[in-house]
Structures are given as structure tokens and as C-alpha cells.
Amino acid sequence: MPVGELSLPELRARLQGPGLGVKTGPFAFSIRNPGGALARPLGDLYADFPVAPEDGFSDFHVRVRQSGGLRRLLRPQCLFDLDGEVPFRPLPGRQAFALLEWGMNWCIHAHAHQFLVLHGAVLERAGGGLLLPAPPGSGKSTLCAALMCRGWRLLSDELVLIDPQTGDLHGMARPISLKNRSIDLLRSRTPEAFITAPVHDTAKGAVAHMRPSTASVQRVLEPVPPRWVVFPRYRPGAGLEVTALRRLEVFRGLLENAFNYSLLGAMGFRVMADLVERVVGCGVRYGDLDAVIAHIEAMAAGEG
Numbered sequence: 001m002p003v004g005e006l007s008l009p010e011l012r013a014r015l016q017g018p019g020l021g022v023k024t025g026p027f028a029f030s031i032r033n034p035g036g037a038l039a040r041p042l043g044d045l046y047a048d049f050p051v052a053p054e055d056g057f058s059d060f061h062v063r064v065r066q067s068g069g070l071r072r073l074l075r076p077q078c079l080f081d082l083d084g085e086v087p088f089r090p091l092p093g094r095q096a097f098a099l100l101e102w103g104m105n106w107c108i109h110a111h112a113h114q115f116l117v118l119h120g121a122v123l124e125r126a127g128g129g130l131l132l133p134a135p136p137g138s139g140k141s142t143l144c145a146a147l148m149c150r151g152w153r154l155l156s157d158e159l160v161l162i163d164p165q166t167g168d169l170h171g172m173a174r175p176i177s178l179k180n181r182s183i184d185l186l187r188s189r190t191p192e193a194f195i196t197a198p199v200h201d202t203a204k205g206a207v208a209h210m211r212p213s214t215a216s217v218q219r220v221l222e223p224v225p226p227r228w229v230v231f232p233r234y235r236p237g238a239g240l241e242v243t244a245l246r247r248l249e250v251f252r253g254l255l256e257n258a259f260n261y262s263l264l265g266a267m268g269f270r271v272m273a274d275l276v277e278r279v280v281g282c283g284v285r286y287g288d289l290d291a292v293i294a295h296i297e298a299m300a301a302g303e304g
Helices: 008-016 039-045 093-111 140-148 181-189 214-218 247-256 266-278 289-300
Strands: 020-024 027-032 060-066 077-082 116-125 128-133 153-156 159-162 176-179 199-202 205-210 226-234 241-244 280-286
Touching: 008 020, 008 027, 008 039, 027 093, 060 093, 077 093, 093 116, 093 159, 093 199, 093 205, 116 140, 116 266, 128 140, 128 247, 128 289, 140 153, 140 176, 140 181, 140 226, 140 289, 153 159, 153 214, 176 181, 181 205, 226 247, 226 266, 226 289, 247 266, 247 280, 280 289
Parallel strands: 027 060, 128 226, 226 280
Antiparallel strands: 020 027, 060 077, 116 128, 116 153, 116 159, 176 205, 199 205, 241 280
């Protein structure tokens, strides 16, 4: 049963009780929320994801709850915990869903060392994987969302999961996090897409989330071989500048965005080196979204 088939009362009951089990690619999450406030955003954004059995295995048992004390009455705050561990400071209560998403990302890059994990977006077209490794503020998620809305299959907008055994990319197809000006930009470009109302004054500014395409969720368990690496850098008003990268430059760029490369030791080096041998890499500096999309799609078609 997909999450979207559960009514709001059913979602609240699961969140307040045993937990809502959600399978996102290779990971199963059990999500609890004692107040039940996350029922609507989870129902909207995870509508196509399968509900995991209540008695099934979960990789991560997470909870978003209100903090205690007088502040709970005056300025409600929320906490994220994994099996009782609280890795982040409290946030205002209205940021509860964003905190859940950030916490789920943390669970993966801090614990899922069966993969080499990079910070970046991943999409697929025609059987080939596109990696968009980039630090925050590079326009990565905006570009990722725009490509998904043009028919690319979303694997992830935040975490690149590389299988050390095969070198293939695994996906989660979770909601895309949009920030600040990109929210209105994507609304105007793709009015048919579901985007939540923005939450303002977070650590990242205004934040909203875009629902992943149904096709991306339905194919989430299909890994894809890597084929292209593009390092995006958005600069307002800039013309499109494309720089072809040598293998060593691609390696360095990927390393700058790696979470657990050092932890994996020799295996991390082997996986990264194999990845570099399999891809064509470039850096793009751009101020116009259509221009960079045209370049990426020409590259994917073998024209660039």
C-alpha cells in the first residue's frame, strides 16, 4: 500500500503509535511523531512510496518530537532523534518536516557505510547516471528538480550512493529540497509539480519540498551505471561556461564532496578511481537554467 492511500487519521495514528514505516530505496525508515503534525506533509510528499509492514525491519527508527519545558508553550521547538540520540539542536516547531528530511540524510551519510556516499544529486536518462556533486548554494537542487520535471529519473537530490561491489548508483527518490529564489522559479516553470508552502527563516533561508515524480519512485530500486559528472556552479547573470575536466580533476572534485571516503580506506580509493574511469566530467558555470539544461541534455544525447 502506498503512503498516499492512508487517510490523515491513519497517518497520525501510525506516527503517534508504532511508527510509519517508509521504504526509500535501500533504506527502511520507521518514523514517529508524537504530535502527528507530520502526517500531512508525509502524505503529500511520500504519497507514492510503499508503506513498510509495522512488524518489518527498519534500518533507522527516527522521531521528531516537541522539546519540553516552558519553551514548549511560548515558542514550540522540535527535536530529531535516532534511537534516542539527538544529533542536532532544537529548531522552531514549524520546521519539523525540514528537520525530518535533514535528519534522514544524516542517518544515511553518518551510518550507511556499505556505500561510498557523496554530497550531490543523481538522475538517470537512457540507462546512464548523471552525478551533480556540489556544496550547498551551487544550484544543485534547482537544476536537479528542473531535470526531473523534464523526464529525467530522480535518484536523489542530496546523496550519491555508490555500490562498492558494482560501482553502480543507488537511489532513494525522496522529496527535493528547494531554497529561496528557486522555490518561485520552479513553481513558475512547472506549475503542475507539487511543491509545499515555504518555511521561512531556517538555517538555509526559505525551504520548500517538491514531490518526486511517480516514475522515479516506482523505479527506485533500479541502480544505474554512472556516465556523466557535472559540477554545477550557479552565478546570477553569468553566461554558460563549460570546462572539460581531466580524470584527476574529476577525482578531486568528487573527493571534496565525499562524506565517508576516508573511513572506507583503500576500498574508498578503489571505488572512486573506478568511478572516474567510467564517466565524462565537466564543470559548468551558469546564470540561465535553460542554457545549462540544454548543455546537459546534448551531452546525454552524445552531442556535447
